[in-house]
Amino acid sequence: MSELPQETTRLIKRHCAAAYGAYDKQDFKSALRLFYQAWLLLPKPQAQYPEAGWILTGIGDTYYRLGQYQQACEALQSADFCPDTSDNPFIHLRLGQCLHHMDRQQAAKDHLCKAHRGGGDAIFSAEAPLYLQLIADQFVEKA
Numbered sequence: 001m002s003e004l005p006q007e008t009t010r011l012i013k014r015h016c017a018a019a020y021g022a023y024d025k026q027d028f029k030s031a032l033r034l035f036y037q038a039w040l041l042l043p044k045p046q047a048q049y050p051e052a053g054w055i056l057t058g059i060g061d062t063y064y065r066l067g068q069y070q071q072a073c074e075a076l077q078s079a080d081f082c083p084d085t086s087d088n089p090f091i092h093l094r095l096g097q098c099l100h101h102m103d104r105q106q107a108a109k110d111h112l113c114k115a116h117r118g119g120g121d122a123i124f125s126a127e128a129p130l131y132l133q134l135i136a137d138q139f140v141e142k143a
Contacts, residue, residue, distance in 0.1 A: 001083040002048045012038045012051045019058055028066050035059045047078065053085030061094055069098040089118030097131055105134075113138055 004012075019034035035058045039046065046052045056079035063072035076095045079085050096111035112135045115123050124132040
């Protein structure tokens with residue numbers, strides 16, 4: 001894991017905050033633009049920085065909201081390899097949701113189960129009940 005200069009981290013945080021502001025207003029295209037501006041501030045190879053995980057998670061979440069599931073999966077899978085975001089329950093939640101919409105049901109269930117293991121029922125609380133129902137059979141005691 002590498003560290004960025006404080007000024008670079010500050011600029012990335014500023015771009016990400018603006019991106020989440022646009023995201024909260026459902027201006028997803030502007031949010032993506034701002035996340036990608038933050039991405040461009042990272043030296044190569046980007047995945048060695050914790051900030052890359054933040055940015056890629058935001059990009060993946062935004063693509064999910066746009067219904068662009070393949071792009072969302074790519075960003076989220078990359079985020080899962082960055083420092084400090086590996087095995088993040090939210091990343092697995094979004095990956096599972098995207099994979100479900102891409103009709104890759106077993107992979108979707110695998111990621112949704114990882115999300116549940118890391119975040120419990122609470123991580124599903126703001127999501128459609130469908131996603132928790134997809135893995136409900138994983139939590140039934142077997143006789």
